[in-house]
Amino acid sequence: MPELPEVEVIRRDLVPHVEGRRIRSAKIAESRLTRRRGSPREVEAALVGRRVRALRRRGKFFVFDLGRDSLIVRLGMTGQLLWWESGDGFCPDQHTHAQLTFAGGRILSYRDIRKFGEMFILPTASVEQTLRLGVEPLDPAFTPEALRRICRGSTRIKSLLLDQTKIAGIGNIYADEALFRAGIRPTRRAASLRWEEIRSLHRSIRAVLQAGIRHRGSSIANYRDPCGQPGRFVALHRVYHRQGKPCLSCGTPVRRIVLGQRGTHFCPTCQR
DNA sequence: AGTACGCCCTGGCCGC
DNA sequence: TGCGGCCAGGGCGTAC
Numbered sequence: 001m002p003e004l005p006e007v008e009v010i011r012r013d014l015v016p017h018v019e020g021r022r023i024r025s026a027k028i029a030e031s032r033l034t035r036r037r038g039s040p041r042e043v044e045a046a047l048v049g050r051r052v053r054a055l056r057r058r059g060k061f062f063v064f065d066l067g068r069d070s071l072i073v074r075l076g077m078t079g080q081l082l083w084w085e086s087g088d089g090f091c092p093d094q095h096t097h098a099q100l101t102f103a104g105g106r107i108l109s110y111r112d113i114r115k116f117g118e119m120f121i122l123p124t125a126s127v128e129q130t131l132r133l134g135v136e137p138l139d140p141a142f143t144p145e146a147l148r149r150i151c152r153g154s155t156r157i158k159s160l161l162l163d164q165t166k167i168a169g170i171g172n173i174y175a176d177e178a179l180f181r182a183g184i185r186p187t188r189r190a191a192s193l194r195w196e197e198i199r200s201l202h203r204s205i206r207a208v209l210q211a212g213i214r215h216r217g218s219s220i221a222n223y224r225d226p227c228g229q230p231g232r233f234v235a236l237h238r239v240y241h242r243q244g245k246p247c248l249s250c251g252t253p254v255r256r257i258v259l260g261q262r263g264t265h266f267c268p269t270c271q272r
Numbered sequence: 273a274g275t276a277c278g279c280c281c282t283g284g285c286c287g288c
Numbered sequence: 289t290g291c292g293g294c295c296a297g298g299g300c301g302t303a304c
Contacts, residue, residue: 001297032280060298077297078282095282114281116298155274164299172297260275262297 002075003060004137004169005212006231010081011057013226014108017083018064022051022103030097030115037120046121047071047100059133059168070124072131076116082109083226090228133168137205142167144202151190151198158186159260161205170205173218173240176265178204180239185271186264187257211236239265 002010026047028040038046050066057063062081064071073081084090085106092099098110098119110119122130134150135142150166151157160166161175170178179186181204184197193201212218217231218240224230234241238248243256247267257264 003298074298076281076299112281113283114297116281153273159275162298261277 001077001171001173002079002217003171003174003212004057005174005209005233006217007057007060007062007075007169008213009217009231010226011055011062014081014083015055017106018052018055018102018108020051020053022049023047023066023100024049024103025101026099028098028119030112032115033097033110033112033117033119036118037122043071043119043121058127058131059136059164060171061131061133063127065124068124069121070127071119072122072127073110073119074117076112076114076118078114079110079112079117080224081226082111082224082228083107084109133164134166135168137167137169137209142202142206144199147202147205148195148198151193153191154189156186156259157184157188157190157193157201158262158264160190162260162262167205169209172262172264173237174205174208174212176240177208177237180266180271181208183271185268186259186266239267241265 026044028034028044031040034040034043046069050069052064053067054065055062056065060074062073064073082090083106090109092109095113096109096111097115100108102108135146150160158175158179161170161178162172176186178201182197182201184193184201212233215231215233215236216225218233218237239254242254243265244253246252247254247270250267250269252267252269254265255268
């Protein structure tokens with residue numbers, strides 16, 4: 001399940017390969033991929049012959065800047081971007097739904113078992129307004145004050161962390177991990193957080209995302225980097241998928257509840 | 273405005 | 289061994 005850290009790791013791995021390189025051919029074999037906007041043929045046509053000027057990230061989205069247009073890719077639950085060339089072992093299978101061949105012959109494949117991901121073209125100038133994403137949590141603009149402004153209303157703090165229009169890039173894993181590190185129960189109403197708790201949560205969000213990047217992401221099931229390698233951060237999870245196991249701080253069994261249709265993990269002793 | 277629920281989709285797992 | 293049924297869950301649409 002790629003969240004901000006996984007997308008950032010993939011982006012950094014791909015930048016030296018794709019930036020400045022021209023797309024020689026494009027094949028999109030699964031029409032579901034382009035469901036948000038355009039058709040596979042239209043997306044292919046917008047890609048062929050274009051040069052990747054920059055590869056950026058916005059929340060959980062990749063933004064391939066092609067000049068006037070940008071290619072937007074979101075991995076959903078099981079999407080993978082794989083960088084390879086013929087002869088190095090990778091073999092496209094029935095889950096490989098798109099393939100971009102770059103000048104020089106190397107290939108960027110999009111593989112996605114559950115097809116929750118998507119791929120579409122936007123005019124570069126309208127990317128920001130179309131994606132409608134909140135603040136980047138690793139950007140200097142994300143201050144404790146900014147978090148406090150977001151923490152309004154009666155929504156539960158975990159649901160708020162998952163709301164991409166408020167903060168971009170946090171998913172289920174990093175939300176649970178950030179709340180544990182901040183000692184805040186996921187069911188707390190956002191507006192009830194005290195200033196000290198907001199500052200602590202702000203620190204925790206940034207720390208957990210940076211740790212995720214440092215350890216090359218969390219591989220629960222399907223996450224792989226562009227070379228097919230899993231991330232290591234899962235070994236450092238303190239609550240996520242640890243239900244029933246002792247809390248690493250106090251020994252209380254980690255509890256799992258469902259909140260906003262999401263599995264939610266927390267320590268009932270450490271998180272108040 | 274917040275929350276619940278169904279939908280998309282498939283592999284993995286459980287029970288029989 | 290095999291098969292039906294359920295579950296995971298990001299984001300979106302719909303309903304209350």
